[in-house]
Amino acid sequence: MENMLHLAPCHASVPDCFVVPPDQLPPAASAAVSLPVVDMSGSRAEVCRAILDAGREFGFFQVVNHGVPEQLLRDMEAVCDEFYYELPAAEKAHLYSEDKQKPNRLFSGTTYETGGHKYWMDCLRLAFTFPVGDSTSEWPHKPHRLREVFEKFAVLTRGVGMELLRLLCEALGLRPDYFDGDLSGGDVILSVNHYPPCPNPSVALGLPPHCDRNLITLLHTGPVHGLEVVYDGDWIKVEPVPGAFVVNFGLQLEVVTNGMLKSVEHRVMTNATLARTSRAIFIQPKEDCLVGPAEEFLSEDNPPCYRTVTFGDFRRMHSVVKLGSSSLNLTTNLKDIQKGMYQMN
Numbered sequence: 001m002e003n004m005l006h007l008a009p010c011h012a013s014v015p016d017c018f019v020v021p022p023d024q025l026p027p028a029a030s031a032a033v034s035l036p037v038v039d040m041s042g043s044r045a046e047v048c049r050a051i052l053d054a055g056r057e058f059g060f061f062q063v064v065n066h067g068v069p070e071q072l073l074r075d076m077e078a079v080c081d082e083f084y085y086e087l088p089a090a091e092k093a094h095l096y097s098e099d100k101q102k103p104n105r106l107f108s109g110t111t112y113e114t115g116g117h118k119y120w121m122d123c124l125r126l127a128f129t130f131p132v133g134d135s136t137s138e139w140p141h142k143p144h145r146l147r148e149v150f151e152k153f154a155v156l157t158r159g160v161g162m163e164l165l166r167l168l169c170e171a172l173g174l175r176p177d178y179f180d181g182d183l184s185g186g187d188v189i190l191s192v193n194h195y196p197p198c199p200n201p202s203v204a205l206g207l208p209p210h211c212d213r214n215l216i217t218l219l220h221t222g223p224v225h226g227l228e229v230v231y232d233g234d235w236i237k238v239e240p241v242p243g244a245f246v247v248n249f250g251l252q253l254e255v256v257t258n259g260m261l262k263s264v265e266h267r268v269m270t271n272a273t274l275a276r277t278s279r280a281i282f283i284q285p286k287e288d289c290l291v292g293p294a295e296e297f298l299s300e301d302n303p304p305c306y307r308t309v310t311f312g313d314f315r316r317m318h319s320v321v322k323l324g325s326s327s328l329n330l331t332t333n334l335k336d337i338q339k340g341m342y343q344m345n
């Protein structure tokens with residue numbers, strides 16, 4: 001618990017275990033780029049087309065007019081700030097755990113195995129089922145509005161994700177409920193990522209390059225930059241759009257669409273002056289759900305490019321992150337593992 005970054009009064013220097021060799025930290029190629037913005041209040045046909053176009057070109061896009069009230073987003077930001085800045089350490093000590101199997105916990109770094117390398121992030125990670133029932137009974141009670149605000153945010157944001165999946169089905173010619181049921185029925189994860197200011201942003205990363213392992217992710221970020229995405233072989237910085245969700249496809253969606261939609265690598269850079277907090281909702285399959293390319297995407301000319309495995313097995317095989325193994329040095333070994341795992345004979 002003492003090693004949590006947000007509890008240290010300030011950091012004079014970056015400890016060695018956080019330092020990434022400079023050749024593995026290529027700078028972003030550009031000034032911040034605005035990801036395509038999908039206005040969900042448009043006609044269904046327009047929204048379908050916009051999601052598919054943005055998804056195919058970038059794998060990442062932002063959605064506005066998504067129906068989650070602005071006030072709730074502001075309350076969510078305020079409660080997250082209270083949790084990290086105001087709640088005394090003693091009140092959160094019981095949440096701290098390095099046990100990756102625990103569904104609800106507070107920790108530093110990533111959920112990947114990193115071989116001891118550390119990342120400049122603290123994380124409050126909470127799981128729930130849908131419908132919620134008593135699945136949030138282990139969630140923290142403090143600050144006092146946390147439960148109420150987190151639950152509302154989590155349920156409504158998951159709802160936006162499910163609607164996006166239905167729109168995608170429509171756009172892709174799948175039946176509208178294709179992703180309902182076990183494919184999206186695993187625990188939903190709410191991750192509150194907190195990146196404190198870092199004394200030397202040129203040597204440490206907030207999150208290593210990775211593809212999300214789930215089905216679809218919705219991210220609410222504040223105004224502070226940090227998220228970078230691979231585009232056309234380079235890293236680009238994402239310009240945050242106030243009130244929007246950043247949406248990206250997880251690897252399970254890449255598998256189901258037989259690679260038509262790609263799960264794109266992203267990373268989080270640190271920053272010397274401003275703390276950054278982001279809130280992510282991860283929708284994922286049930287552990288024992290078999291995920292493979294949908295028949296609708298297969299034909300004699302389009303054989304399956306991915307194996308069909310349970311989501312649980314996928315996660316276990318896909319849990320190690322090691323920087324710098326790619327020839328471009330842009331990415332981690334995750335894509336290689338995926339290739340090895342899926343190699344079709």
Ligand code: OGA
Pocket residue numbers: 191193207212219221226227266268278279280
């Ligand atoms: C993640 C992630 C980005 C961010 O949690 O998987 O990519 O900006 N987060 O916190």
Ligand code: NI
Pocket residue numbers: 210211212266
């Ligand atoms: Ni991610």
